[in-house]
Amino acid sequence: DTGVSQNPRHKITKRGQNVTFRCDPISEHNRLYWYRQTLGQGPEFLTYFQNEAQLEKSRLLSDRFSAERPKGSFSTLEIQRTEQGDSAMYLCASSPPAAGEYNEQFFGPGTRLTVL
């Protein structure tokens, strides 16, 4: 049973550097979500893909953030010119096609980013 995987699990970088995270969803899931989770908070929505189309973006996703899902399979989240405030856990989730009913989101283990 292969769930959602995320790489790397941990990333330490210096302020101003660029970082890229990868998410591999469950193979038959066409929906993919990125969230940010800071200490003491619940996950906050960043962006959502249906297949390769990016359908929604949160205002939390500043112009330093970009996400792609080029072939509708894996997704990458890039943060340019990182700031200390970007330090957080970045979570990816996927879900199967919705058929008029909520489908459970399956979460990956997250990538913990520390910006020094």
Next chain:
Amino acid sequence: AQSVTQLGSHVSVSEGALVLLRCNYSSSVPPYLFWYVQYPNQGLQLLLKYTSAATLVKGINGFEAEFKKSETSFHLTKPSAHMSDAAEYFCAVTRMGGSYIPTFGRGTSLIVHP
């Protein structure tokens, strides 16, 4: 707009005692409601969900939650706590239809004492 309030950032119980984690929601349309659990260094796992069918929802690991529209609440309970229940619990709300993107509460850390 939708939002979730979880009362109490930490709840401490003894093993075998009742677990009660509180969640109140705000939604302008009929909501879907969820409880997720997060163990250390892991992603979130769905415990249970309310999708407008039965108001008392049973989930995994002996947890259940009751949707009370008049109180705008969806509290999570378990009759008898186990040490393995120690984790972070998140309540979430989403709107019916659309992209089903949930809004999460801040979480409640459940501490279970032997």
